[in-house]
Amino acid sequence: MRSFFKIFFASLLSLIVFCVLVFFLLAAVVGSLASKGRPDIADKSILVIDLGQAFHERTQGGPLDAFSDEGSTPSLFDVVRLIDKAKTDKDISGIYIEAGDNANGFASSNELRRALIDFKSSRKFVIAHADMMSQGGYFVASAADKIYVNPSGTFDWRGYAITFAFVKEMLDRLGIQPQIFYAGKFKSATEMFRTSQMTPENRLQTTVWLNELYNYFLMQVAESRHVDTATLHQLANNATIRTPADAVSQKLIDGTRYDDEVKAEFKQRLGLGKTDKINLLSIGKYKEATNLRKSGNDRIAIIYAEGDIVDGMGGNDNIGGDKYRQIIRKARLDNSVKAIVLRVNSGGGSALASENIWRELHQARADGKPVIVSFGDVAASGGYYISSGADSIFASPNTITGSIGVFGIIPYMGGFFKDKLGITFDGVKTATYADAGTNLRPMNEAEKEQIQSSIDRTYMQFKQRVADGRKKDTAYIDSIAQGRVWSGTSAVRIGLVDRIGNLQDAVAAAAKMAKLSSYGLREYPEGQSWFDQFMNRKSSEPSAMIKAQVGEEQYRIYQQLVQIRQMTQSVQARLPYQFFIR
Numbered sequence: 001m002r003s004f005f006k007i008f009f010a011s012l013l014s015l016i017v018f019c020v021l022v023f024f025l026l027a028a029v030v031g032s033l034a035s036k037g038r039p040d041i042a043d044k045s046i047l048v049i050d051l052g053q054a055f056h057e058r059t060q061g062g063p064l065d066a067f068s069d070e071g072s073t074p075s076l077f078d079v080v081r082l083i084d085k086a087k088t089d090k091d092i093s094g095i096y097i098e099a100g101d102n103a104n105g106f107a108s109s110n111e112l113r114r115a116l117i118d119f120k121s122s123r124k125f126v127i128a129h130a131d132m133m134s135q136g137g138y139f140v141a142s143a144a145d146k147i148y149v150n151p152s153g154t155f156d157w158r159g160y161a162i163t164f165a166f167v168k169e170m171l172d173r174l175g176i177q178p179q180i181f182y183a184g185k186f187k188s189a190t191e192m193f194r195t196s197q198m199t200p201e202n203r204l205q206t207t208v209w210l211n212e213l214y215n216y217f218l219m220q221v222a223e224s225r226h227v228d229t230a231t232l233h234q235l236a237n238n239a240t241i242r243t244p245a246d247a248v249s250q251k252l253i254d255g256t257r258y259d260d261e262v263k264a265e266f267k268q269r270l271g272l273g274k275t276d277k278i279n280l281l282s283i284g285k286y287k288e289a290t291n292l293r294k295s296g297n298d299r300i301a302i303i304y305a306e307g308d309i310v311d312g313m314g315g316n317d318n319i320g321g322d323k324y325r326q327i328i329r330k331a332r333l334d335n336s337v338k339a340i341v342l343r344v345n346s347g348g349g350s351a352l353a354s355e356n357i358w359r360e361l362h363q364a365r366a367d368g369k370p371v372i373v374s375f376g377d378v379a380a381s382g383g384y385y386i387s388s389g390a391d392s393i394f395a396s397p398n399t400i401t402g403s404i405g406v407f408g409i410i411p412y413m414g415g416f417f418k419d420k421l422g423i424t425f426d427g428v429k430t431a432t433y434a435d436a437g438t439n440l441r442p443m444n445e446a447e448k449e450q451i452q453s454s455i456d457r458t459y460m461q462f463k464q465r466v467a468d469g470r471k472k473d474t475a476y477i478d479s480i481a482q483g484r485v486w487s488g489t490s491a492v493r494i495g496l497v498d499r500i501g502n503l504q505d506a507v508a509a510a511a512k513m514a515k516l517s518s519y520g521l522r523e524y525p526e527g528q529s530w531f532d533q534f535m536n537r538k539s540s541e542p543s544a545m546i547k548a549q550v551g552e553e554q555y556r557i558y559q560q561l562v563q564i565r566q567m568t569q570s571v572q573a574r575l576p577y578q579f580f581i582r
Contacts, residue, residue, distance in 0.1 A: 039285065039288055039289045040289065041089070041091040041092070041281065041286070041289050042091065042279040042281075043091055043279070044091070044093045044270045044272070044279060045091050045092055045093065045279040045280075045281040046092075046093060046094050046095065046096050046266060046270075046278065046279065046280050046281065047082075047083075047086050047092050047094070047095045047096070047281050047283065047286055048095075048096045048098065048280050048281060048282050048283065049079070049083075049095060049096070049097050049098065049112070049283050050098040050282070050283075051097065051098060051099050051100065051101070051102040051103065051104065051109075051112075051136075051137050051140055051141075052098065052100055052101055052102075052103055053073050053103060053283075054073075054103035054104055055073065055074065055075065055076040055079050055104055055108060055112075056073075056075060056076065056306060057075055057076060057077070057304040057305075057306040057343055057345050057376060058075050058304050058306065058523075058525070059072055059073065059074055059075045059078065060072060060073040060075075072284050072287075073284055074283055074284060074287045075304075076104075076108050076111060076112075076376075076503075077302075077343075077503050077504075078287055078292060079112065079115070079283055080111055080112070080114075080115045080502070080503070080504065081292050081504075082283060082286055082287060082290060082292070083095070083112075083115040083116060083118075083119050084115060084118065084119070085290055085292070086119065086124075086286070087118070087119050087121070087122040087124070088122070092124065092281075093124060093125070093269070093270055094124045094125035094126060094127065094266075094269065095116065095119060095124070095125070095126045095127075096127055096128075096129070096262075096266070096280065097116070097126065097127070097128035097129070097140065097141050097144055098128075098129065098130065099128040099129065099130045099133055099137040099138065099140060099141035099144075099147075100130040100131060100132055100133060100134065100137055101132070101134045101136065101137060102134055102136030102137040102139070102140060104136070104140075104377075105345075105376070105377030105378070106213060106377055106396070106398035106399070106400075107375070107376050107377045107378075107395075107396035107398055107399045107488070108376060108377055109136060109139050109140050110139075110396045110397065110398055111396065111502045111503070112140050113139065113140050113142075113143045113220070114502065116140070116143040116144070117143045120143070120145065125145050125146075125269060126143065126144040126145050126146075127144055127145060127146045127147075127148070127262065127265070127266075128140075128141035128144040128146070128147045128148070129147075129148045129149070129150075129257065129259070129262045130148075130149055130150070130153065131149070131150040131153040131259075132149075132150070132153045132154045132155075132156075133149050133153070133154070133155050133156065133244075133253075134156045135156050135157065135158075135160075135217070138155075138156070138157075138221075138252075139217055139220065139221070142220065142221045142224045142225060143224060146254045146255075146265075147252075147253040147254050148253065148254060148255050148256065148257040148261075148262055149244040149247065149253055149256055149257075150244065150256065150257070150258060150259075151244060151245070151256035151257070151258065153244055154243075154244070155241060155243070155244045155246070155247040155252070155253065157235060157236055157240075157241035157247065157252065158236050158239065158241075159214060159233075159236040159237070160210055160213065160214045160217075162206060162210055164191075164192065164198065165192060166191070166192045166195065166196050166197065167192050167193060168192070168193055168194060168195060168196050169196055171193065174416050174420060175415030175416040175418075175419045175420060176411055176412070176413055176415065176416050177411065177412040177415065177442065178190070178193040178194065178409050178411050178412075179409065179410045179411060179412055179442070179443055179448075180193060180194050180407065180408075180409055181407060181408045181409070181410075181448070181451050181452050181455045182405065182406070182407035182408070182455065182483070183405055183406050183407070183455050183456055183458075183459035183483075184404070184405025184406070184459065184481060184482040184483030184484070185201050185482050185483070186201050186202065186205050186403075186405065186482045186483040186484035186485070187403070187405030187406070187407055187482065187483025188201065188202040188483065189381075189405075189407050189483075189572065189574050190407050190409065193409065205484050205485050206485070208487075208490075209400065209485055209486060209487045209490070212398075212487040212489055212490060213398045213487060215229070216397050216398050216487075216489065217398075218232045218233060221252075225251055225252060226251070227250070227251055227252070231250075235250055235252075244256045263278060266278050293520070293521075294519065294520050294521055295518070295520055296516075296518040296519040296520040297336065297520075298336060298338045298514075298516050298518070298519045298520070299334075299336050299337050299338065299519055299520045299521065299522045300337070300338065300339045300340070300341060300507060300510050300511060300514070300516070300519050300520075300521055300522070301331035301334070301337045301339070301340045301341065301521075301522050301523075301524060302341045302343060302503075302507065302521055302522070302523045302524070303324070303327055303328060303331065303340060303341070303342050303343065303523075303524045303525075304343045304345075304523070304524070304525070305319045305324060305342060305343065305344050305345070305346055305357075305383075305386065306319070306343075306344075306345040306346060306376070307319055307345075307346060308346065308347070308348070308349040308574075309321065309346055309348055309349030309350050309353050309354050309357070309382040309383070309386070309573075310349050310350055310353060311350045311352060311353050318349075319346060319349070319353070319357070320353070321350060321352065321353025321354070321356045321357060322353075322356075323525070324357050324360075325356050325357060325359075325360045327524045327525060328340070328357065328360040328361055328364060329360055329363075330524075331364070331522070331524065332360065332363060332364040332367055332369060334522075337369070337522065338369065338370075338514040338516055338519070339369055339370040339371075339372065339510035339511065339513060339514040339516070340361070340364055340369055340370070340371045340372070340510070341371075341372045341373075341374060341503070341506050341507055341510050342361065342371065342372070342373045342374070342386070342387065342390070343373075343374045343376060343503055343506075344373060344374070344375055344376060344379040344383050344386065344387055345375075345376030345377055345378060345379065345383075346378060346379065346380075346382065346383035346386075347378050347380050347381060347382075347383060347400075347403075347574060348380055348381030348382025348383045348384070348385065348403070348572070348573045348574040349381075349382050349572060349573070349574050350382065350571075350572065350573075351382065351385070351406055351458050351462070351571040351572060351573040352571070353382070354382035354385040354386050354573050355385070355461070355465075357386040358385060358386050358388065358389055358465060361386065361389055361390070362389050365389065365391065369514075370391050370510055370513035370514050371389070371390045371391055372390060372391060372392050372393075372394070372506045372507075372509050372510040372513070373387040373390040373392070373393045373394065373506065374393075374394045374395075374501070374502065374503045374505075374506035375387070375393065375394065375395035375396065375399045375401060375488065375497070376396075376399070377399065377400065378399070378400045378401070379395070379399060379400075379401045380400055380401050380402055380403035380485060381403040381404070381405065381406075381483075381572075381573040381574050382572075382573035382574060383401075384401055384402060384403065384404060384466070384496070385404075385462055385465065385466075385573050388465045388466045388468075388469040388470065389465065389468070389469040390469065391513060392498045392499065392506075392509055392513075393496070393497045393498050393499075394497070394498065394499050394500070394501035394502065394503075394505055394506045394509070395488035395491055395492070395497040395499075395500065395501075396488050396500065396502065397487065397488045397489045397500055398487060398488060398489075399487065399488035399491070399497075400485060400486075400487065400488075401485075401486055401487075401488060401491045401496060401497065402480070402481075402484055402485050402486035402491060402496060403483055403484065403485050403574075404462055404463065404466060404477070404480075404481035404482070404483065404484075405459060405462075405481060405482060405483025405484075405573070406455055406458045406459045406462060406571055406572060406573045407455065407571075407572055407574070408451060408454070408455055408571045408572060409572075410437060410439065410443065410451065411439050412439055412440075412441065412442045412443070413439045413440065414439075414440050414441055414442070417440070425440045425441075433447065436450075454571060455571060458571050458573075462481075462573060463477050463478055463481055466481070466496075470495055470496065472495060480494050480495075480496065488500065507521070
């Protein structure tokens with residue numbers, strides 16, 4: 001027995017020593033990667049922008065991505081600044097847009113497109129190509145000098161369509177009663193639970209903003225391709241574009257070419273021989289080779305708020321009320337930070353967390369620090385709540401915003417447990433409402449009245465926050481609230497947004513308000529250690545695997561079902577729905 005324990009503990013010690021050595025070896029490798037100099041950019045490089053990459057508000061990836069050919073995925077703000085940098089970079093000869101499917105939202109795509117149009121002022125070329133070009137990919141690609149599609153590929157030109165998921169019949173079959181409470185006649189977040197199709201109010205608001213987004217798409221294409229919007233709309237209505245050759249004949253693209261033919265054109269433009277190598281530089285690698293940091297003793301804090309707004313600290317892919325309260329407070333109390341820019345890309349979530357974030361931004365303004373907000377693809381409901389007190393709000397024309405309204409759901413699961421699982425419940429209580437809020441019995445009228453009263457109070461507070469921040473009468477805010485969703489263009493018209501512009505415009509406005517001529521940028525949430533990034537990546541792999549197996553649209557439905565649990569835990573200020581636009 002003594003011999004056994006000797007061998008056991010010796011083996012255990014060896015294993016521990018091995019793990020420690022591997023840990024420090026990995027740390028040394030990552031450290032060397034982080035400390036090595038910036039890579040050189042080859043002469044006559046072509047910057048590659050793959051629209052299949054989703055450019056989030058914050059850089060995606062970690063130190064281990066340095067081993068890859070692509071590098072980490074830069075943030076949207078970085079991509080726009082890198083395109084601007086490439087204008088004057090003598091080693092960058094042009095930009096190649098891989099314009100198949102577009103993983104970026106409407107407003108993000110618009111920012112990319114604006115940056116590409118500005119890049120063309122350098123007289124460097126921009127060429128777009130795809131085997132199968134979607135409308136989202138074409139929206140960005142339409143800024144290019146030349147657009148090509150594989151002769152045997154596809155070109156999508158059919159207009160916008162939107163699809164909502166409804167689960168009422170599923171809940172009915174399962175014997176689950178959602179018990180829904182909401183404020184705002186357009187607040188259709190609960191619609192998926194209480195109807196099997198769109199309500200008239202939702203159909204009205206969706207028709208309006210979807211057509212506004214589509215009209216903006218047509219106007220931008222018309223300007224770039226010199227084809228009037230009426231013709232573009234008719235081409236979609238009549239299903240005229242069925243092949244890439246049809247797109248050529250209607251002047252939507254410049255030609256049909258295979259990948260090797262596009263590369264041959266690159267060589268011709270660069271003066272390279274047939275066997276010479278083309279230096280294609282990914283946007284991720286270009287970031288590694290480029291310094292985007294601005295210097296200055298004074299700083300502007302950029303706080304990225306992306307994802308659902310949740311109670312508590314939250315995670316990397318959402319906006320934790322406690323976490324962001326701490327972040328904003330840190331920036332507020334930092335004497336070197338002279339202004340705050342909040343970048344919002346959120347459909348909302350917890351009303352309480354939204355209030356707490358709003359409060360901290362309100363305190364920043366009270367302390368004399370300008371607060372400017374920049375809207376991304378979505379800044380609705382709770383996303384608008386946290387923004388409402390800003391000095392100024394910027395949005396893209398195709399931002400989705402508004403949705404000023406709240407709701408709550410307390411599902412009754414008793415029928416499901418009894419009829420489907422054969423489980424019943426019984427118990428005792430010391431007061432009438434001791435078990436209020438349980439999902440094991442239906443609510444009585446008094447309890448329903450209490451919940452609805454809480455919803456109404458939150459809605460009133462929401463409207464008051466907006467009225468005070470926008471300096472409007474509460475009656476007027478009520479007329480444009482009611483949970484209604486607006487496009488960025490309409491939001492400017494009705495006073496929910498101040499100006500059309502991107503994140504760079506918001507930073508410039510913050511600098512002007514703070515009277516800064518030179519300044520640095522401090523971005524929050526701050527970067528994680530390589531170890532934390534590695535661990536967070538491992539924890540996110542199951543979600544990535546699910547998405548890879550079921551596809552993007554089905555994964556969104558899965559996410560929506562997961563969010564049902566969040567919706568039943570607190571009063572929600574959340575965008576009415578998950579929507580899929582084709």
